[in-house]
Amino acid sequence: MSVKKNRNKVLMFGWEFPPVISGGLGVATLGLCKALSPLADVKMIIPKSVPNFDIPNIELIGLNSFTKEQLQDLFNQEHEYSFHEPKFNGKSSYGPYSKIPENEFISQKFYDVLHEDIKPFEIDDLYAGDVIKKVIEFARISVQYSLRQKFDVIHAHDWMTFLPGMELKLRTGKPLVLHVHSTEYDRAGEHSKNWVYDLEKRAMELADRIIPVSHYTGLICERHYGIDRNKIKPVHNGIEAVKHTVKKSPFDEKLVIFFGRITMQKGPEYFVEAAKLVLEKHQNVKFVMAGSGDLLRPMIEKTAAYGIGDKFYFTGFLNKVMLNELLAVADVYCMPSVSEPFGLSAVEAVQYGLPTIISKTSGVAEALTGSMQIDVWDVQKFAQYIVAALDYEGLKKSVVEANNHSLESITWENCAQQVVDVYNSIWEEYQA
Amino acid sequence: MPSICFYFQVHQPYRLRPYTFFDIGHNHNYFDDQKNREVLNKVSEKCYLPTNRLMLELIEKHQGKFKISYSISGVALEQFEAWRPDVLQSFIELANTGCVEFISETYYHSLSYIFSRDEFKKQVDQHRQLIKKYFKQEPKIFRNTELQYNNELASVIEGMGYKGIICEGVDRLLGDRSPNHLYKAPNVQNIKSLLKNYKMSDDIAFRFSDRNWSEWPLTADRYAEWVHSIAGHGETINLFMDYETFGEHQWAESGIFEFMRYMPGHVLKHPDFDFKTVSETVDAYPVRDTYDAHDFISWADTERDLSAWIGNPLQDESIAKIYSLEKQVYDSGDKLFIDTWKKMLTSDHFYYMTTKYWADGDVHKYFSPYDSPYDAYIYFMNAMSDLSIELKKKPIPKLKK
Numbered sequence: 063m064s065v066k067k068n069r070n071k072v073l074m075f076g077w078e079f080p081p082v083i084s085g086g087l088g089v090a091t092l093g094l095c096k097a098l099s100p101l102a103d104v105k106m107i108i109p110k111s112v113p114n115f116d117i118p119n120i121e122l123i124g125l126n127s128f129t130k131e132q133l134q135d136l137f138n139q140e141h142e143y144s145f146h147e148p149k150f151n152g153k154s155s156y157g158p159y160s161k162i163p164e165n166e167f168i169s170q171k172f173y174d175v176l177h178e179d180i181k182p183f184e185i186d187d188l189y190a191g192d193v194i195k196k197v198i199e200f201a202r203i204s205v206q207y208s209l210r211q212k213f214d215v216i217h218a219h220d221w222m223t224f225l226p227g228m229e230l231k232l233r234t235g236k237p238l239v240l241h242v243h244s245t246e247y248d249r250a251g252e253h254s255k256n257w258v259y260d261l262e263k264r265a266m267e268l269a270d271r272i273i274p275v276s277h278y279t280g281l282i283c284e285r286h287y288g289i290d291r292n293k294i295k296p297v298h299n300g301i302e303a304v305k306h307t308v309k310k311s312p313f314d315e316k317l318v319i320f321f322g323r324i325t326m327q328k329g330p331e332y333f334v335e336a337a338k339l340v341l342e343k344h345q346n347v348k349f350v351m352a353g354s355g356d357l358l359r360p361m362i363e364k365t366a367a368y369g370i371g372d373k374f375y376f377t378g379f380l381n382k383v384m385l386n387e388l389l390a391v392a393d394v395y396c397m398p399s400v401s402e403p404f405g406l407s408a409v410e411a412v413q414y415g416l417p418t419i420i421s422k423t424s425g426v427a428e429a430l431t432g433s434m435q436i437d438v439w440d441v442q443k444f445a446q447y448i449v450a451a452l453d454y455e456g457l458k459k460s461v462v463e464a465n466n467h468s469l470e471s472i473t474w475e476n477c478a479q480q481v482v483d484v485y486n487s488i489w490e491e492y493q494a
Numbered sequence: 495m496p497s498i499c500f501y502f503q504v505h506q507p508y509r510l511r512p513y514t515f516f517d518i519g520h521n522h523n524y525f526d527d528q529k530n531r532e533v534l535n536k537v538s539e540k541c542y543l544p545t546n547r548l549m550l551e552l553i554e555k556h557q558g559k560f561k562i563s564y565s566i567s568g569v570a571l572e573q574f575e576a577w578r579p580d581v582l583q584s585f586i587e588l589a590n591t592g593c594v595e596f597i598s599e600t601y602y603h604s605l606s607y608i609f610s611r612d613e614f615k616k617q618v619d620q621h622r623q624l625i626k627k628y629f630k631q632e633p634k635i636f637r638n639t640e641l642q643y644n645n646e647l648a649s650v651i652e653g654m655g656y657k658g659i660i661c662e663g664v665d666r667l668l669g670d671r672s673p674n675h676l677y678k679a680p681n682v683q684n685i686k687s688l689l690k691n692y693k694m695s696d697d698i699a700f701r702f703s704d705r706n707w708s709e710w711p712l713t714a715d716r717y718a719e720w721v722h723s724i725a726g727h728g729e730t731i732n733l734f735m736d737y738e739t740f741g742e743h744q745w746a747e748s749g750i751f752e753f754m755r756y757m758p759g760h761v762l763k764h765p766d767f768d769f770k771t772v773s774e775t776v777d778a779y780p781v782r783d784t785y786d787a788h789d790f791i792s793w794a795d796t797e798r799d800l801s802a803w804i805g806n807p808l809q810d811e812s813i814a815k816i817y818s819l820e821k822q823v824y825d826s827g828d829k830l831f832i833d834t835w836k837k838m839l840t841s842d843h844f845y846y847m848t849t850k851y852w853a854d855g856d857v858h859k860y861f862s863p864y865d866s867p868y869d870a871y872i873y874f875m876n877a878m879s880d881l882s883i884e885l886k887k888k889p890i891p892k893l894k895k
Contacts, residue, residue, distance in 0.1 A: 343515055432849065434868055442514070449515050450872045456811030457871055460849060463807065 070102040070485045073213035073230070075204065075223035078188060079108045079122075081115060086406050087243050090275070090299050091219050094241075095120050097300065097478035102485070105211060107204050107226075109185045109196070125183040125203050133180045136206040168257050171195050175202055193222075194257070201225035205233075215239060215485050221246070221258050224265035237270040237488045242279055247286045248327060248401040263287045271484050273297050275404040276425020282401075295484045298429050300474030301409045308415060311391040315348045316452050319392045321385065322399075322407055324355035329398035329421065332438050334361055336398075338368050339445035347452060352377040352388060389414040394451045398438045399424050408433070412469055417451040417461040419444065429472055432464020496674075497730045497770040497778065498721060498761060499688065501637070501660065502737035504542070504566040505603050506534055506573055507842035509863050513873045513880075522884060524834065524877035529863065531577050538578045541741035546584040548740075548751060552758055553593045560758045561593045563772040564737070565637050565660075568601030568621045569840060571628065582628065589629040595771035596625045598633035598656065604839040605803060607638055607647060608790075609817045613839070618654065635660065635772040639841050641690065641734070641793035642800060645786065648679035648687060656685060658776035660734065662793040663689035667785060674728030676776065677785035686776045687785050690734040690793060694720065699735040703748035714753050718760030725766060729779045734793070801850065808847040808871040816878055819885065827891045834881060838874070846870035 074095070078088030091106075098104050099119035111124020128136075175198040183203055185196055204226045217239045218227030224240065231238035246259040266272055266289045273295055274280040280296040283289045311317060318340075320333045330351060337349045351361060351374065358376065365371045380388065389395075395411035395418045402424035409426060411418050418433040420426060427435050434447040450457050511526035552560045566585065574582040588594045600606055600617040601624065607614045618636070625633055635658040636651045643661035651659050663673030673689040697717070701707045709716070721731060736743065744750040761767050770778060794802040803809060816838055823835040847867045864870045 435866070446514055446872060447868070450868070450875070454811070454872070454875050456807040456809075456875075457868060459807035459811075460871075461868070464849060 070482065071212060071214045072098070072102050072104045072485070073208055073211060073216050073236075074104055074106045075216075075218040075226055076106060076108045077220060077222040079106070079111070081112055082108075082110045082188065086404070087220060089406065090243055090404075092117075093300055093302065093474040094477055094481065097474035098481065101478055101482045105213065107208070109183065109188065109200050123207070125200060125207075126185065128182060128203065128207075130180070130182055133182065133203065136203070136210070137180045168194060171198055175199050197222050197225060201229065205229045209233065215488070217241060217481075218265075219243060221262050221265070224261055228265050228268050231268060231270075238265075238268060239271045239273060239484065239488075240265055240269045242266075242272060242274040242283060242403070244403045245279065245282055245286070247282050248279075248403055251326075251401070263289075269293065270488050271295055273481060273484055274425075275299050276428055278423065278425045278428065279403040295480075295487070297477055297480040297484070298425070298472065299404050299406055299409075300477040301406060301413070301469075301472055302474065304413055306386065306390065306414055309387075309390040311393075313348065313391070315346050316393040317348055317350055317391060318394045318396060318448055318452075319350040319352065319388060319411075320396050320398070321350075321352035321380065321388070322397070324351065324353050324358040324361060326357060327400055327402070328353075328355075329400045329438050330355075330357050330361050331364070332398040332441055332444060333396055334364050334368070334374075335441045336396075336444040336448060337365075337373070338370055339441060340448050341370050341373055344449055344452065347448075348373050348375065350375045350377060350388065350392070352380045352385065354379045385410075386414075389416065392416055394419065394448055396444075396448070397421060397424065397426075398436065398444065400438055402426065409469070409472055412465040415462055415466075417458045418465060419447045419451065430465055430468050432461055432468060434461060495766050495768060496724055496728055497768050497775060499563070499730050499732045499770050499772060499775045500561075501563040501565060501597060501732070501734045501772055502739075503637075503735070504564060504570050504737045506530070506537070506567075506570045507603065507840045508569055508573075508837045509533075510838075510843065510870075510873045510877055512864075512869070513877045515876055518876055518880045519883060522880060524880070525837065526863075530573065533863075534573050534577050537738060537742055538581050540746070541738050542578075542581045543584060544746070544751065545737065545740040545754075546581070546588060548754060549594075550584075550588060550591070552755070553588070553591045556758060556762065558593060559762055559768060561595075561769045561771045561774065563595040563597055563635075564588075565597035565599050566625075567599060567603040568617075568624050569603060569837065571624055586628060589631065593771075595635070595773055596629050596631050596633055597660070597772060598622055598625070598636045600639055602836045602840050603639050603842070604836075605639060605642070605813065605841050605844065606839060607642065607650075608800075608804075609813060610820055611650075613817075613820060615654070617836070634658065635688070635776065637661075640803075642790055643687075643787055643792070644790045645679040645681050645788060648685055648787075649682050652682050652685035658686045658688055658772060660688050660732075660772065661690070661785075661787065662791050662798055663692055663732070664787075664791050664798045667787055667791070671783060672724075672728055674724055674731055675782040676730070676779045677783055678781040680784050680786050686781055688730070688732050688772060688775060689785065691731050692793070694731055695733045695735050698733065698750075698753075699739045699743065702739075702744045702750055702753070711749065712753065714756035715760045717753070717757055718763070721761050721767065722764045725764070729782075730770070730775050732775075795850070802848050803841055803844045806847065806849050806867075808849070808867060809844045812847065812871060812874050812878070813844060815875075819878075819882060822885050825891075826885055826888050828888060831881070831885060831888070838878065838881075843870065843874055847874075 076091040080088050080092050095104055105121040107123045110126045111122055208230055215237050216227050216230050218224055219241045220243050227238050266287050271293050272283055274283055277296045280294045283294055284291050322328045324330050362376055365374045395416040397405055397408045397420045399421050405424045405426035408418055408420050420433050421438045422435050436444045508525045509530055510524050513524055599621055601621040602617055606617055636656045637660035641662045648659050673691045676686045678686055740750055790800050791798050823831050846862045846864055847870045849867050
């Protein structure tokens with residue numbers, strides 16, 4: 063029998079959160095929070111909050127706002143600290159978006175942080191400097207704070223917040239839900255057996271439920287982390303509806319666009335290769351690569367070497383307003399990601415009525431079933447789709463129609479409802 | 495004396511090869527000969543040859559009491575002649591028994607009735623010639639591609655000299671009436687409409703091997719009981735289905751061949767029952783009521799309408815463009831152009847472009863040689879672009895005075 067619990071009291075841990083934001087994680091965490099507020103009581107703990115940024119019905123707690131006195135109060139009655147530190151396998155990458163050289167042993171960090179005097183939590187750029195040290199500090203303070211709060215379920219977003227999630231589960235016995243927006247496997251591929259990977263794996267093993275943002279990511283949890291599929295419950299992200307106007311393009315040529323970080327994970331190389339093929343047949347087209355990243359320069363060099371540099375615009379990083387300008391005048395959107403847990407930017411392109419070409423190795427491919435879908439290595443097919451989307455009106459119409467149909471169900475309300483269903487599935491299990 | 499009227503559809507299209515935009519302007523061979531040959535070989539071995547053998551056996555065994563009808567598209571017959579003459583020969587042997595009737599259709603299994611009445615008549619005539627050539631019969635009964643049918647078609651077909659036309663027995667048109675009688679369209683003189691009994695047809699064609707079906711496993715004598723139960727309130731059970739039901743859609747391992755081997759014997763145990771061909775059925779029974787198909791119906795999907803071929807932007811654009819080339823193609827006077835263009839009219843090309851995935855998707859996926867409807871559309875559009883370019887290059891022959 064289904065047991066409908068009263069409103070769940072959710073203790074949530076996030077890392078990125080608007081307006082302090084550097085990627086899709088913040089947008090997603092905020093979107094979910096807002097949509098959850100009518101359905102559950104959410105207390106959201108983040109590293110850094112900004113004064114006067116409130117969300118109705120959400121209790122937002124930035125660790126940076128704790129004064130020294132408040133912290134000392136918390137730690138006066140500190141219980142013995144017992145982080146279950148994942149086994150360390152040596153140096154490796156750990157940043158969510160970039161590789162940061164790491165030479166120190168992480169166990170030393172734990173030692174340092176746990177024996178440090180209590181001082182206010184300060185963080186500037188969420189991913190700059192010694193991220194792991196910040197992650198441990200975040201855990202240390204937020205656990206002490208949380209032990210004094212009332213909650214039913216712990217919900218942690220991505221590896222940066224898994225430490226407090228695990229610790230609280232072990233100390234309180236409350237169920238732990240991990241929300242997986244991306245994994246170390248997505249970021250570092252097969253070479254991802256590092257400390258972050260170990261942390262993710264340990265946390266997933268301990269968790270009661272795992273909510274990956276797609277079935278695609280769920281499969282990664284199952285196959286690359288060896289997690290029992292029965293506790294993996296994929297829930298797609300939503301998107302906030304926007305009103306937009308498609309503008310008349312100031313360009314004579316058609317515009318084919320790629321945007322996102324210019325890193326291996328996003329497959330910019332495939333975009334350039336496909337563009338080269340398209341340009342053999344089709345002159346009246348230009349390609350835009352918007353974003354920055356470690357592969358930006360190599361991509362510029364590649365287009366130059368192919369002699370198609372004059373057909374490419376590299377815009378560098380675009381803010382939201384500029385990005386919307388670009389979407390308003392573009393003709394075709396491409397997302398050739400090698401591994402993409404979800405891919406919200408494809409949904410943004412859909413909101414602008416663009417025909418979309420997306421990789422099969424993306425979560426969003428499950429939601430935008432009517433998009434043109436490619437195996438990223440199949441550059442021929444990729445080029446075919448670009449040309450066809452430019453030349454054949456019926457295809458463009460058909461893809462846009464199907465996308466619009468899909469868009470109707472890509473909402474944060476749907477997402478939040480499914481997350482609540484996941485919470486309730488835990489209570490049903492407890493009852494049974 | 496109630497009858498079973500079997501009609502089997504035999505059709506294989508000329509599938510387009512993955513014709514990319516790189517091919518445009520260089521390569522004028524649009525059809526995937528290798529694939530088409532492979533499919534034909536596979537289906538010949540699994541279905542056409544063993545099933546034809548079985549039908550011949552049944553005809554001989556029941557000494558004239560077992561009769562069947564076929565509609566074989568012109569493009570299927572062409573491919574048999576080119577690649578599997580043994581299959582063609584086995585159909586000719588069946589024709590020679592006198593217990594097998596051949597039905598008229600469009601040579602290219604096309605949607606031409608809807609999009610070009612001229613082309614439609616040409617294709618029906620072309621198909622009649624072919625049936626005469628191979629089977630020495632003049633078809634008297636017509637069936638349109640995928641049982642696409644409406645009142646107007648019935649009247650046009652009557653005007654072309656046919657005495658019967660085949661269509662789907664659609665619930666929404668029949669109401670509580672039975673498909674087991676002959677009907678007629680409200681606007682015709684004499685032509686009779688044979689309605690498919692979709693329930694009893696689908697028991698064989700779709701449900702036979704479905705282990706979740708409450709009647710599984712269906713045996714020949716059980717099925718014969720159902721047939722016999724219409725005694726007194728029905729005259730003909732029209733069992734219309736794809737011939738590939740035998741051995742291809744329902745695998746040999748499902749027992750479909752054994753079912754078919756014994757079913758006629760069980761049916762004939764009841765002295766009042768027999769098997770008739772389509773024109774014998776039309777001759778034997780009177781029209782009992784009006785069947786008013788104002789809008790198009792078909793035998794496809796749950797909707798039983800044209801939505802599998804027409805209606806999404808991919809289909810609408812490609813169909814409009816290919817038919818718009820008609821005059822240019824004929825004006826060229828070039829046999830190869832004309833033949834290529836006609837092969838591109840085959841309805842399957844547009845069926846592969848359907849995006850009705852969500853509801854009816856499985857069936858389409860099964861029948862599509864491409865990864866996605868988008869691919870089907872792109873290859874078609876690319877090939878058509880090339881055809882169009884080639885046509886423009888060709889000078890129009892001057893009319894002789």
